[in-house]
Amino acid sequence: MPRHPAITLRDYHARDLQALVELLGAAVHRLGAADYDQAQRRAWAPAHADMPAWQTRLAALELLIAEDNRQLAGFIGFTRDGHIDLLFTAPQHARQGVATALYAAAQTRIHAAGATSVFTEASLTARPFFARQGFSVEQAQTVVRGTVTLQRFAMRKPLRPEIQGTPQ
Template identity: 90%
Template sequence: MPSHPSFTLRAYHAQDLQALVELFSASVHRLGAADYDQAQRQAWAPAQADMPAWQTRLAGLELLIAEENRQLAGFIGFTRDGHIDLLFTAPQHARQGVATALYAAAQMRMQAAGVTSAYTEASLTARPFFARQGFSVEQAQTVARGAVTLQRFAMRKPLRP
C-alpha cells in the first residue's frame, strides 16, 4: 500500500474498533467545531458510542487505516460501488495528507473494481476536502439525529475505469 513519510496505510482489523470510534468522536468534536454547534456534534458523535451499531456499519465497508507509530491517524470506509461512507482524520493529523492518501488508495481500489463514479455525503467540514479531490455537490441535505438537524452535501466524482 502507498505510504507517506510519517504514516502507513493498512487494512482494518477488528481490534481497531475502539480506537477508530475514539478517532471518529475526536474528529467530529474538534475538527467539526467550526461548522457544527455542541448539540449537533453530540448528536453526531454521542459521548457513549453504540459499539454494536458501529460493528454492523463497519462490517459492510472496506476499511483502510492510516497509522503513525502504531497510532491511528485516520481511516476511510467505502464500498466497491463507489460510496465513501466514512473518512476521518485524527485532529493532530489534520491537513497533513492523511485523508488525501486514504482517499487515493480507496479510489484506486474502486477504479480497479470498475467503478465509474465515487459518491459521498460530506459534512460542512469535509466538503472543501472532497471538492479539492474533484467532487461536485449534487444536493444540499439536512439530516435529523433526534431533535437535532445537521447539514451535509451529496457529492459525486466521475472516475476513469
Template identity: 40%
Template sequence: MSVTIRAYHPDDARTLYSIFSEAIHKGTVAHYSAAQRQAWAPSADMPDWWPDSLAKLETWVAEAGGEIAGFMCATPQGYVDFTYVRPRWMGRSVAQALYDITLERARGRNLTRLTTHASLMARPFFARQGWQVDEMEIVDRNGEQLKRFAMSLTLDASHEQTL
C-alpha cells in the same frame, strides 16, 4: 512524516470509534454547534453495531507517528461512507493517503462513479479532489439539523479524474 495505510482489523473497532467521536467533537467545532456535534456522536462509548458496520465496508486505516491517525470506508459500489481523521493529524496528508487507496481500489473495480455525503468539514477536501456537489441537504440527527452535501466524482475510462 510518513503515513502507512493498511486494511481494517476487527481489533481496530474501538480505536476507530474513538477517532470518529474525537473528529466530530473536536475537529468540527468551527462548522457545527455543540448541540449538533452531540447529536451526531452522542456517546463516547462504542455502540454494539459499530464493529459490524466497519467489517461490512472496505475500511482502510491510516497509521502515522506510531498511532492510528484516521480511517476511510467505502462500499464495493463506490459510496464513501466514513472519512475521519484525528484532529491533531488533520492537514497532514492522512486523509489524502486514505483517499488515494480508496480511489485506487474503486478504479480497480472499474467503477465509473463515486458518491458520498460530506459534512461541512469534509466538503472542501472532496472538492479539492475534483468532486462536485450534487445537492445540499439538511439531515436530522437526534433532533438537531445538520447541513451536509451529496457529492460525486465521475471516473473516466482512462482512470483520470474528470474535473
C-alpha cells in the same frame, strides 16, 4: 499540502473498532467545531457510542487505516461501488496529507472494482476536502438525529476510464 513521511496504510482489523470510534468522536468534536454547534456534534458523535451498531456498520465496509508510528492517524470506509461512507483524520494529524492518502488508496480500489464514479455525503467540514479531490455537489441535504438537524452534501466525482485508478 504537507505529507507526513511516517504514515502507513493498512487494512482494518476487528481490534481497531474502539480506536476508530474514538477517533471519529475526536474528529467530530474538535475539527467539526467550526461548522457544527455542540448539540449537533453530540448528536453526530455521542459520548457513549453504540458499539454493536458501529461493529455492524463497519462490517459492511472496506476500511483502510492510516497509522503514524503505529498510532491511528485516520481511516476511510467505502464500498466497491464507489460510496465513501466514512473519512476521518485524528485532529493532531489534520491537514498533513492523511485524508488525501486514504482517499487515493480507496479510489484506486474502487476504480479497479469497475466503478465509474465515487460519491459521498460530505459534512460541512469535509466538503472542501472532497471539492479539492474533484467532487461536485449534487444536492444539499439535511439529516435529523433525534431533535437535531445537520447539514451535509451529496457529492460525486466521475472516474474516467483513462485514469486507471490513479487519483485525479
